[in-house]
Amino acid sequence: MAVADLSKTRQIHLTLRDRIARGAFDRDGGLPGEQSLAAEFGVSRVTLRRALALLEEEGLIERRQGAGTFLSDRGKPQPIAVELADVMTHLVEMGRTTQVNLLEFDYRDPLPDVARALGLKPGERVQWSLRRRLIDGAPFSFLTTCVPEDIGRLYTRRDLARRPLLALLELNGLAADHATQDISAELATPEAAAALDVAIGAPLIAMTRVVHDASGRGIEYLRALYRPDRYTFRMALAREAGAAGVRWAPAAREMAGADA
Amino acid sequence: MAVADLSKTRQIHLTLRDRIARGAFDRDGGLPGEQSLAAEFGVSRVTLRRALALLEEEGLIERRQGAGTFLSDRGKPQPIAVELADVMTHLVEMGRTTQVNLLEFDYRDPLPDVARALGLKPGERVQWSLRRRLIDGAPFSFLTTCVPEDIGRLYTRRDLARRPLLALLELNGLAADHATQDISAELATPEAAAALDVAIGAPLIAMTRVVHDASGRGIEYLRALYRPDRYTFRMALAREAGAAGVRWAPAAREMAGADA
DNA sequence: TTCAATTGTCCACATTATAAGACAAGTGGC
DNA sequence: GCCACTTGTCTTATAATGTGGACAATTGAA
Numbered sequence: 001m002a003v004a005d006l007s008k009t010r011q012i013h014l015t016l017r018d019r020i021a022r023g024a025f026d027r028d029g030g031l032p033g034e035q036s037l038a039a040e041f042g043v044s045r046v047t048l049r050r051a052l053a054l055l056e057e058e059g060l061i062e063r064r065q066g067a068g069t070f071l072s073d074r075g076k077p078q079p080i081a082v083e084l085a086d087v088m089t090h091l092v093e094m095g096r097t098t099q100v101n102l103l104e105f106d107y108r109d110p111l112p113d114v115a116r117a118l119g120l121k122p123g124e125r126v127q128w129s130l131r132r133r134l135i136d137g138a139p140f141s142f143l144t145t146c147v148p149e150d151i152g153r154l155y156t157r158r159d160l161a162r163r164p165l166l167a168l169l170e171l172n173g174l175a176a177d178h179a180t181q182d183i184s185a186e187l188a189t190p191e192a193a194a195a196l197d198v199a200i201g202a203p204l205i206a207m208t209r210v211v212h213d214a215s216g217r218g219i220e221y222l223r224a225l226y227r228p229d230r231y232t233f234r235m236a237l238a239r240e241a242g243a244a245g246v247r248w249a250p251a252a253r254e255m256a257g258a259d260a
Numbered sequence: 261m262a263v264a265d266l267s268k269t270r271q272i273h274l275t276l277r278d279r280i281a282r283g284a285f286d287r288d289g290g291l292p293g294e295q296s297l298a299a300e301f302g303v304s305r306v307t308l309r310r311a312l313a314l315l316e317e318e319g320l321i322e323r324r325q326g327a328g329t330f331l332s333d334r335g336k337p338q339p340i341a342v343e344l345a346d347v348m349t350h351l352v353e354m355g356r357t358t359q360v361n362l363l364e365f366d367y368r369d370p371l372p373d374v375a376r377a378l379g380l381k382p383g384e385r386v387q388w389s390l391r392r393r394l395i396d397g398a399p400f401s402f403l404t405t406c407v408p409e410d411i412g413r414l415y416t417r418r419d420l421a422r423r424p425l426l427a428l429l430e431l432n433g434l435a436a437d438h439a440t441q442d443i444s445a446e447l448a449t450p451e452a453a454a455a456l457d458v459a460i461g462a463p464l465i466a467m468t469r470v471v472h473d474a475s476g477r478g479i480e481y482l483r484a485l486y487r488p489d490r491y492t493f494r495m496a497l498a499r500e501a502g503a504a505g506v507r508w509a510p511a512a513r514e515m516a517g518a519d520a
Numbered sequence: 521t522t523c524a525a526t527t528g529t530c531c532a533c534a535t536t537a538t539a540a541g542a543c544a545a546g547t548g549g550c
Numbered sequence: 551g552c553c554a555c556t557t558g559t560c561t562t563a564t565a566a567t568g569t570g571g572a573c574a575a576t577t578g579a580a
Contacts, residue, residue, distance in 0.1 A: 014449045064576085187266075267538090293557085324546085525579100532569100541560105542560085
């Protein structure tokens with residue numbers, strides 16, 4: 001099975017979950033017997049059963065003694081697909097409430113990466129914060145932000161616990177003008193796992209965003225981790241005929257300050 | 261340490277890697293001794309040393325007997341940050357070559373999800389393919405595509421091994437008009453791990469895209485997995501004052517057919 | 521009812537990961 | 551050279567995980 005960081009139980013768990021998602025099993029009939037599956041994967045029946053137990057916990061399968069193992073029809077709850085459109089509107093539409101926990105708030109020296117991204121002068125410090133955002137009481141994002149200190153002095157700890165960061169900047173006459181955003185994937189560290197209530201090593205969506213004002217000055221550096229089962233990036237793209245060829249012009253818009 | 265799917269060695273590996281990235285250690289001095297780190301994490305020195313060995317393999321640290329453990333200055337190679345702009349142009353600019361392995365190619369019944377997304381009639385089949393894309397000989401994406409059968413008959417297996425799917429459709433007079441795209445994160449299954457040459461359980465960027473023609477008909481369903489260390493989604497956003505508030509209008513564009 | 525096939529449960533054992541400690545070998549300041 | 555401190559290596563013990571087999575309980579069809 002190539003290199004593995006996971007126990008056999010977890011590997012088989014992942015493989016079977018993938019097969020279910022791909023529709024590799026009869027929609028009606030059910031799964032092969034534990035004997036044959038164990039033989040196929042080359043593991044003991046005990047190990048295979050542990051993998052099935054994980055799938056059962058997830059609600060993907062149902063097991064009936066004497067009968068067999070069957071696909072569960074009740075589908076899993078879908079993550080909130082956040083149109084890069086306007087996040088705030090979307091959440092409100094769904095009648096959901098988001099809540100914020102401000103975990104840390106102070107002023108410190110920025111990392112070289114952050115200093116470069118924000119275009120800080122040597123020695124310039126940042127307002128640093130660590131937050132967690134919940135939806136219906138369930139955590140879905142874990143946010144780290146850095147703001148140049150002089151800007152960061154415009155709001156207080158209490159302000160940040162109540163309002164989105166970009167909204168606070170807006171109130172102080174600082175308008176975001178453009179930004180660059182990167183999306184990647186990472187494993188949950190023990191810290192992130194605790195904050196987002198997932199297992200250590202669970203997959204997370206990782207986003208980094210650098211926001212600039214009209215003059216090009218960096219005003220916010222955001223690093224966010226999202227639970228993929230509760231949050232997804234969605235974007236609509238529209239074709240656009242251009243000189244250099246066919247392109248996709250994103251039809252999506254994102255409202256400022258929604259999650260930062 | 262909360263619930264964990266990972267061994268202690270791997271947990272500490274992730275934690276230390278995160279700390280290094282956050283600049284928690286002296287830039288010059290180096291890391292604390294193995295004794296104190298083992299004590300801090302509440303593990304034996306053997307386990308801690310295994311975690312350090314992983315970091316050393318990654319090139320993040322250097323260990324010198326008698327002296328200590330130090331941060332390695334040589335930075336890791338950055339992933340290709342793919343501006344949602346135009347992927348093709350980007351890759352060409354960098355003087356890189358991409359190559360495709362066509363792993364599977366056939367016609368089959370689509371999954372309910374796919375049939376719904378493409379708006380297929382009951383019983384309608386799809387052209388199904390599994391591909392792997394490499395950059396400079398190194399795999400970075402693993403692609404599954406579904407195309408309605410009548411459209412899928414317009415090209416052959418050989419065609420698909422040579423050209424991007426949307427380019428093939430274009431050649432046959434089928435123009436992509438708009439699309440919806442979702443980005444999430446997943447763990448590598450044994451299959452995906454083998455194709456992308458990563459460890460089982462490694463984090464992957466998961467993208468799903470549904471492409472429609474001008475009439476609104478679904479012409480391609482794409483599901484892609486990317487190695488985050490070699491590929492990243494990047495998008496530029498520009499502020500746009502609107503009636504409903506401040507919005508971000510994506511300044512990014514993506515060229516059609518770049519990776520599909 | 522009978523019977524083959526299924527899942528549920530238990531046990532003894534092997535393999536692997538981790539723990540705790542001892543000691544060797546190398547480094548750098550004194 | 552001396553010495554405190556570091557990483558490298560080894561041994562032994564314990565815990566976690568996986569193996570192989572046996573048997574019970576349940577199901578559904580013949």
